[in-house]
Amino acid sequence: xxxxxxxxxxxxxxxxxxxxxxxxxxxxxxxxxxxxxxxxxxxxxxxxxxxxxxxxxxxxxxxxxxxxxxxxxxxxxxxxxxxxxxxxxxxxxxxxxxxxxxxxxxxxxxxxxxxxxxxxxxxxxxxxxxxxxxxxxxxxxxxxxxxxxxxxxxxxxxxxxxxxxxxxxxxxxxxxxxxxxxxxxxxxxxxxxxxx
Numbered sequence: 001x002x003x004x005x006x007x008x009x010x011x012x013x014x015x016x017x018x019x020x021x022x023x024x025x026x027x028x029x030x031x032x033x034x035x036x037x038x039x040x041x042x043x044x045x046x047x048x049x050x051x052x053x054x055x056x057x058x059x060x061x062x063x064x065x066x067x068x069x070x071x072x073x074x075x076x077x078x079x080x081x082x083x084x085x086x087x088x089x090x091x092x093x094x095x096x097x098x099x100x101x102x103x104x105x106x107x108x109x110x111x112x113x114x115x116x117x118x119x120x121x122x123x124x125x126x127x128x129x130x131x132x133x134x135x136x137x138x139x140x141x142x143x144x145x146x147x148x149x150x151x152x153x154x155x156x157x158x159x160x161x162x163x164x165x166x167x168x169x170x171x172x173x174x175x176x177x178x179x180x181x182x183x184x185x186x187x188x189x190x191x192x193x194x195x196x
Contacts, residue, residue: 054179056107061175063102064095069167071095085140088166092135096128108187120186127181135174139166 068091075087104120142148142165150158183189 053107057103057179057182060099060102060107061178064099065167065171067098068092068095068171072167084162084166085136085143088139089132089136092132096132100124100128103182104187108182111187111189123186124182127178127186130181131174131178134177135170136166138170138173141165 068088071091071094072084072088075090076084080087080090100121103124139162142161146161147153148158148161148165153161
């Protein structure tokens with residue numbers, strides 16, 4: 001009979017697995033290996049934690065991308081039609097606020113000690129400011145350096161250039177930067193102790 005932990009309860013005959021009811025609800029990464037060493041199951045679990053975190057990060061980013069698009073086009077098609085860079089900048093600031101809450105509570109929930117909340121918020125704002133600049137720069141270059149704006153090009157060409165440069169190129173570049181910076185500085189794996 002195979003058994004793990006203490007207080008096991010047998011489930012049938014000798015060829016079946018006996019499990020403690022408390023261990024069934026525990027994720028695989030917390031179960032000890034039978035020989036007490038870090039075996040393959042623990043390494044797979046730790047690498048899948050990183051993959052799981054990346055998937056959650058992409059999910060939060062996808063949601064915030066939709067928030068950015070909705071606010072950007074609402075502003076661009078109403079009160080900020082003549083200034084699409086400002087509309088995109090405002091949309092990114094709002095989406096960044098949503099992103100902080102979701103990232104802290106959902107993506108990096110295991111790395112957000114209460115004592116580090118102020119430090120995380122300060123670092124997140126710094127990372128977000130750089131990311132917003134990275135995100136907005138391609139749209140600015142497209143519109144005002146390369147001249148993709150009406151009447152120099154058609155309205156359709158202008159809108160396609162705006163969409164490709166801001167929400168696509170800018171978001172990809174900013175997302176890569178955010179993943180690296182958030183993982184390295186804001187929510188590090190082994191955070192340094194907060195000053196007393």
